[in-house]
Amino acid sequence: MKLTVVGGGSTYTPELIDGIAGRRTSLAVDEIVLVDPDENRLATVGAFSQRLLAHAGHPAKITTTSDLERGVDGASAVLLQLRVGGQAARASDETFPLVCDCVGQETTGAGGLAKALRTVPVVLDIAERVRRIAGDDTWIVDFTNPVGIVTRALLEAGHRAVGLCNVAITFQRWTSALLGVDPSAVRLRHVGLNHLSWETGVFVDGVDRLPELVERHGDALGAHIGLPADLMRRLGMVPSYYLKYFYDHDDVVAHQKTAPPRAEVVAAVEKELLDVYGDVDVVTKPEQLSQRGGAYYSEAAVQLVHALTGGQGAEQHVVNVRNNGSLPFLPDDAVVELPAEVTTAGAVALPVEPVPPTISGLISHVTAYEYLALDAAVRGGRDRVADALLAHPLVGQHAIADRLADELVARNADFLPWAKGRGA
Numbered sequence: 424m425k426l427t428v429v430g431g432g433s434t435y436t437p438e439l440i441d442g443i444a445g446r447r448t449s450l451a452v453d454e455i456v457l458v459d460p461d462e463n464r465l466a467t468v469g470a471f472s473q474r475l476l477a478h479a480g481h482p483a484k485i486t487t488t489s490d491l492e493r494g495v496d497g498a499s500a501v502l503l504q505l506r507v508g509g510q511a512a513r514a515s516d517e518t519f520p521l522v523c524d525c526v527g528q529e530t531t532g533a534g535g536l537a538k539a540l541r542t543v544p545v546v547l548d549i550a551e552r553v554r555r556i557a558g559d560d561t562w563i564v565d566f567t568n569p570v571g572i573v574t575r576a577l578l579e580a581g582h583r584a585v586g587l588c589n590v591a592i593t594f595q596r597w598t599s600a601l602l603g604v605d606p607s608a609v610r611l612r613h614v615g616l617n618h619l620s621w622e623t624g625v626f627v628d629g630v631d632r633l634p635e636l637v638e639r640h641g642d643a644l645g646a647h648i649g650l651p652a653d654l655m656r657r658l659g660m661v662p663s664y665y666l667k668y669f670y671d672h673d674d675v676v677a678h679q680k681t682a683p684p685r686a687e688v689v690a691a692v693e694k695e696l697l698d699v700y701g702d703v704d705v706v707t708k709p710e711q712l713s714q715r716g717g718a719y720y721s722e723a724a725v726q727l728v729h730a731l732t733g734g735q736g737a738e739q740h741v742v743n744v745r746n747n748g749s750l751p752f753l754p755d756d757a758v759v760e761l762p763a764e765v766t767t768a769g770a771v772a773l774p775v776e777p778v779p780p781t782i783s784g785l786i787s788h789v790t791a792y793e794y795l796a797l798d799a800a801v802r803g804g805r806d807r808v809a810d811a812l813l814a815h816p817l818v819g820q821h822a823i824a825d826r827l828a829d830e831l832v833a834r835n836a837d838f839l840p841w842a843k844g845r846g847a
Contacts, residue, residue, distance in 0.1 A: 424452050424732060427495050429549060430504040430567070431457025431487065432464035434696040434712075435720075439502070440472040441708045442721025444479035450729045456486045458494035464697065465489065471700035478706040495553045499732045500562040502724060503549065503573075507541040508838055510693070514686035517679070519830050523823045526668045527679050529686075530568045530618050532817040533827045536796050536808065539572045540831075541838040543800035546573050550582045559583070562731045564724065565743075571617035572793050574743045575758040576800065585770045586743025587727055588617050588760065589720040590663050596719055597647060598625050601640045602632055610762075613741045614750075614778055617760045618665040619789050621658075621782055637661065658781060669785065672817065688714075730765040737764045744770045752783055757790050788816050803841030805832050 426443075428436060436457060443452055457472065459465040469487035476483055488494045495501055506513065516534030517527040526532045550563055563584040565574050574586030591613045599606040604627055612624030625633040636644065637659075641652025649667040668675055692714045699709045723740070730738040739762055746757040749772040753759065763770040778786070792814040799807035809828035812818045818827065836842040 424450075424499045425454045425456065425497050426452050426728065427456045427458060427498040427501045428504065429458045429491065429494070429501060430506070432459030432461045432468050433504055433506070434464075434468065434693045434700070435504065436468050437472055437475055437700065437708060438712055439721045439724055440475050440485075441479075442725045443483065444476050444481045450725055451733070452483045454484050454486060456488065456494045456498070458488055458491055460489050462489055467697055467700050470703075471705065474703070474706045475708065491549060491552055492556045495557045495561070498553075498557050498561055500564060500728050501553050501557070502564045502728070503546060503567045505542060505545065505549075505567045507538075507545050508835075510686045510690040512538070512541065512835070512838070513689075514684050515834050517684035517686055519834060520827060521676065521680055522830070523818075523827055524673075524676055525823065525827065526672055526676055526817055527684065528668055531665065531668055532815060533812055533831060535569050535618075536799070536811055536815070537831045537835055539569050539796050540800050540808070541835055542567060542569075542573060543576045543797065547576055547580055547801075550577055550580065550584070554582065562728070564727060564731070566720065566724065569617065569796075570743050571758045571760065572797050572800070574617075575756075575793065576797055578745060578758065579756075579797075583769065585727065585731065585765075586617065586758065586760075587720075587723055588741075588743065589723055590618070590620060590665070591741035591760075592719040592723040594622055594661070594663070597644070598632075598636055601636060601643065602627060610739070611741065612776070613760065613762055614775060615663075615760055615782070615786055616758070616789055616793070617743050618663070619669075619786065620663045620760050621666070622661040622663075623659075623776070623778075633661070634659075660782075668817065727765065731767060731769070733767065734765070737766050739763070739773070740765050740770070742770050744772050747772060749773070749775050750778060750783075750786065752778070752787055753790055758793075785816065788814075792816070803839065805829070805842070808832060 457469050465487045469485050473485040513529050516529045516537050520527045520533040528534050565586045567573050570586040570588050577584035595609050599609045608627050610626040624631045637655050645652045648664040742763050743758050743760050744763050746753050746759045747755050761772045763772045795811035795814050799811050809824050812824035818824050832842050
């Protein structure tokens with residue numbers, strides 16, 4: 424099987440390769456193609472990735488190319504892990520909203536909208552080229568943020584696409600360690616949207632261990648997600664760490680105003696990683712990679728690709744898919760993040776127990792924003808940008824939405840062809 428990684432020059436790619444090397448028997452990959460326009464990074468990451476596979480005794484061959492068509496030709500699955508604009512654009516996303524006392528974050532709020540506007544047109548162009556060269560049957564697995572919006576864009580355009588995030592698998596690993604059980608024994612009742620999700624059940628052998636987790640390990644969980652244990656106990660669920668931007672917005676903003684943006688930290692880590700990757704004597708995953716972010720993505724991605732391309736029957740994975748009635752308060756064509764049954768035919772969200780109003784309102788609110796965000800990303804226009812911001816619960820005031828829209832468009836004009844004319 425040929426697997427293509429678009430954005431393969433990322434310093435995170437060796438994490439994925441390491442995951443493949445560790446699952447030789449379950450994912451029969453013969454060739455892994457890394458596609459990236461940055462040929463210098465690609466050469467360094469590609470050579471290191473080949474050493475990782477060789478050291479693990481995996482027979483797959485790494486191929487690198489800046490030519491997308493060449494890279495996807497004959498691929499069974501294409502993984503998308505793009506960052507349009509690089510860390511410089513991310514730094515902008517994480518800082519410009521702060522002038523209005525709004526959270527600066529690359530996947531939600533005004534920063535998340537900026538990323539969506541830059542990313543969706545690029546991803547749709549790539550997907551069309553994949554379909555033309557590799558065919559309609561090729562799976563696209565999207566790890567590119569904001570995953571929910573990007574995945575809905577792909578599905579609306581008729582592509583075979585599934586969105587993937589590492590939040591659920593990371594929580595599975597945390598909780599299995601706290602409970603002292605194997606991660607495979609933990610089944611999550613994961614509910615919500617990408618980067619707006621809650622764990623409403625943690626099942627081991629059919630028994631819900633969530634009440635025990637919150638009661639006995641609430642402080643440890645709280646340290647991971649940045650929210651107090653008392654809030655989890657009152658809600659009766661565990662929010663993802665992205666919920667701190669909603670539940671503790673003002674304190675997060677105050678901290679962000681005095682701390683360097685995450686983009687600066689990641690850029691420094693990336694420089695160090697590239698130096699390590701360039702050392703021909705390094706043949707195993709370096710410790711610094713754990714600082715890069717995206718923990719356990721490799722495991723989730725390998726498992727999902729295996730299920731989509733040749734798994735043994737139905738498997739359950741937490742992915743981003745069409746709602747299709749799973750959350751009855753949302754439209755069927757909304758993209759939700761839920762446990763789904765995954766086969767070679769695709770992913771279908773599993774039925775969900777009734778969602779309490781403590782979270783259903785926020786899910787509905789952000790879903791409405793995501794519809795407007797996708798419309799702005801596809802059709803362009805400053806006023807569509809402002810409308811999306813007005814609908815976002817982290818913005819919500821017209822004067823702030825207008826100011827942020829103007830700042831967003833000005834900062835991202837080089838990535839938005841329509842912005843040069845500023846037409847709505």
